[in-house]
Amino acid sequence: MTDLDRTPDHLAEARALLAEHPVVDGHNDLPWALREQVRYDLDRRDLATDQSDCLHTDIPRLRAGGVGAQFWSVFVRSDYDGDRAVSATLEQIDAVDQILARHPADLRRALTADDIEAARAEGRIASLMGAEGGHSIHCSLGTLRALYALGVRYLTLTHNDNIAWADSATDEKRIGGLSRFGEEVVREMNRLGMLVDLSHVSAGTMRDALRVTEAPVLFSHSSARAVCDHPRNIPDDVLEQLPANGGTAMVTFVPKFVLPEAIAWTHAADLNMKAHGLHPLDTTEAAMRVQRMYEERHPRPVATPATVADHLDHMREVAGIDHLGIGGDFDGTAFTPAGLDDVAGYPNLIAELLRRGWSRSDLAKLTWQNAVRTLRAAEDVARELRTRRGPSNATIEELDGPAG
Numbered sequence: 001m002t003d004l005d006r007t008p009d010h011l012a013e014a015r016a017l018l019a020e021h022p023v024v025d026g027h028n029d030l031p032w033a034l035r036e037q038v039r040y041d042l043d044r045r046d047l048a049t050d051q052s053d054c055l056h057t058d059i060p061r062l063r064a065g066g067v068g069a070q071f072w073s074v075f076v077r078s079d080y081d082g083d084r085a086v087s088a089t090l091e092q093i094d095a096v097d098q099i100l101a102r103h104p105a106d107l108r109r110a111l112t113a114d115d116i117e118a119a120r121a122e123g124r125i126a127s128l129m130g131a132e133g134g135h136s137i138h139c140s141l142g143t144l145r146a147l148y149a150l151g152v153r154y155l156t157l158t159h160n161d162n163i164a165w166a167d168s169a170t171d172e173k174r175i176g177g178l179s180r181f182g183e184e185v186v187r188e189m190n191r192l193g194m195l196v197d198l199s200h201v202s203a204g205t206m207r208d209a210l211r212v213t214e215a216p217v218l219f220s221h222s223s224a225r226a227v228c229d230h231p232r233n234i235p236d237d238v239l240e241q242l243p244a245n246g247g248t249a250m251v252t253f254v255p256k257f258v259l260p261e262a263i264a265w266t267h268a269a270d271l272n273m274k275a276h277g278l279h280p281l282d283t284t285e286a287a288m289r290v291q292r293m294y295e296e297r298h299p300r301p302v303a304t305p306a307t308v309a310d311h312l313d314h315m316r317e318v319a320g321i322d323h324l325g326i327g328g329d330f331d332g333t334a335f336t337p338a339g340l341d342d343v344a345g346y347p348n349l350i351a352e353l354l355r356r357g358w359s360r361s362d363l364a365k366l367t368w369q370n371a372v373r374t375l376r377a378a379e380d381v382a383r384e385l386r387t388r389r390g391p392s393n394a395t396i397e398e399l400d401g402p403a404g
Contacts, residue, residue: 014350015066021364022068022120023346024371026220026250026327027130027199029073030057031095033331036284040095042102052342054285056330059106061344062125068368069116069126071220072096073332074152077281078133078159078168086143089136093150096129111151113376130197130220133159134166134185139396141188153375154195154218157182157205164396164403167202169231177204180399183212188392190215193382195375198222198238199252199327202231206238215381216246216374221327223257223311224318232257239315242323248374249319250327251311253340258308261301266335269294283334291334303337305345305352312353312366321362325371 033055038044045051051058062070074092076085100107108119110126119126129152137143137155144155157178158168165182167175178186186209189196196213198206199222209217225233234249242249252258256266270280272294278287315324330336330343339348350363358366397403 010351010354011347013354014347017350017360017363018066018068018347018367021368022066023326023367024069024071024116024126025067025330025343026071026218026325026371027073027132027252027332028057028070028328028330028343029075029332030055030330031072031092031099032075033057033283034095035092036282040091040098042098047099048103048106056336056342058343059103059125061342063106064344065342065346066350066367067125067343067346068120069110069128069371071128071130071154071327072099073132073220074129074136075132075159075332076136077279078135078161078163081135082138085133085135086138089131089147090150093129093147093152096127096151100127109151111153112379113372116372116375128153130154130156130195132156132197133200134163134182135159135161137185139164139181141185141392141394144185144188144194145192145391148192148194152194154197154220155185155189156197156199156220157185157201157209159200165400166205168205169200169202171202173202173204175204177202177208178212179396181394181396183208184392184394184399186212187214190378191382191385191389191391193379195378198234200232203235203238206234210238210241210245213245214385215378216248217242218247218374219249219327221250221252221254221329223251223308224314226318227311227314228258228260228263230257230263234315236318239319239323242319246323246374246377248323248325248370249315250325250371251308251315253303253308253328253330253337254333255301255303255335255337258311258337259301259303262303262335265298265300268298269300269334281332283331288334300335303340305337305339305349307337308340308349309352309356313356316362321365322370324366325374326367
């Protein structure tokens with residue numbers, strides 16, 4: 001049986017399971033794709049219709065994929081800094097608001113675990129927001145609280161570059177993890193009920209955050225470093241801490257994070273993009289033409305649902321089934337696995353896991369229950385913490401000293 005040879009029974013069973021226990025996906029970059037492609041012109045990208053020519057995501061394919069809740073990333077690139085990063089993040093939040101206002105029959109704003117459950121009962125897709133990178137708060141706890149008030153329910157502590165108070169997985173080691181101010185950011189997120197997202201951060205930052213946090217953490221889109229040795233993935237010693245913490249690691253589909261052979265290929269493709277004056281994360285039509293031309297000359301290694309399932313098998317062995325989820329990173333990557341081409345592909349992954357003998361109860365935890373439990377637990381911690389302490393007004397200068 002080949003990687004993509006799913007029996008009709010497996011696919012039918014996968015779709016039936018997702019109808020009962022839909023996917024809570026931890027990370028989708030649709031807002032940024034809309035910003036880059038059409039500057040949020042939703043008439044030109046009508047999500048009620050098939051957008052497969054230009055996007056991984058639209059409502060018909062979310063329905064076909066069995067998605068019941070989505071964390072929309074209000075990402076801004078990490079070369080945005082200061083007030084520019086904050087204002088761009090606000091524009092991303094506004095874009096999500098516009099999407100929800102345009103599609104109320106299919107999408108429901110969700111701020112809490114109860115909201116997620118209510119959306120499912122109504123037959124709508126719960127829509128939450130996560131900010132991807134601490135640069136979005138510009139070293140301001142007041143800005144962090146403002147994002148929470150606008151509906152952001154997780155903050156990824158870094159993106160691809162270090163920030164003043166935390167090290168990234170894909171930058172040179174500077175602090176070694178979190179600074180004192182970074183630790184205060186984690187504590188304030190705990191008090192708010194905002195999930196601490198440890199995707200993109202260095203292993204040192206992961207360990208520091210797990211030491212400081214009083215609430216469960218999230219990895220919104222990361223896979224297992226033991227299976228694919230990329231710094232964006234989670235080391236086993238960190239996965240081993242999730243049972244005591246109560247958090248959830250959401251496996252991602254990005255080929256270079258799941259398929260070892262794809263790491264060097266993607267690095268070379270990124271260099272080609274830069275040689276054409278393009279950012280490696282650019283997914284506009286012009287940028288994708290450059291990517292396709294490169295791929296024609298240099299065929300890429302192709303991941304499949306089985307590749308992702310290998311990560312989940314390992315993560316289940318190390319962290320346990322109660323601490324796994326799914327975060328595809330659709331519309332945030334130029335390339336996807338065959339069979340997980342877009343948001344309609346989740347049944348193919350579930351069918352592969354059924355073929356491997358995963359039980360229905362384990363799959364229900366993976367797709368729905370673990371993510372909802374993690375958010376609910378963070379809310380419970382915040383409710384208790386707010387009885388003991390008020391908002392922190394600490395500054396980075398007070399805690400870390402003046403910038404060098």
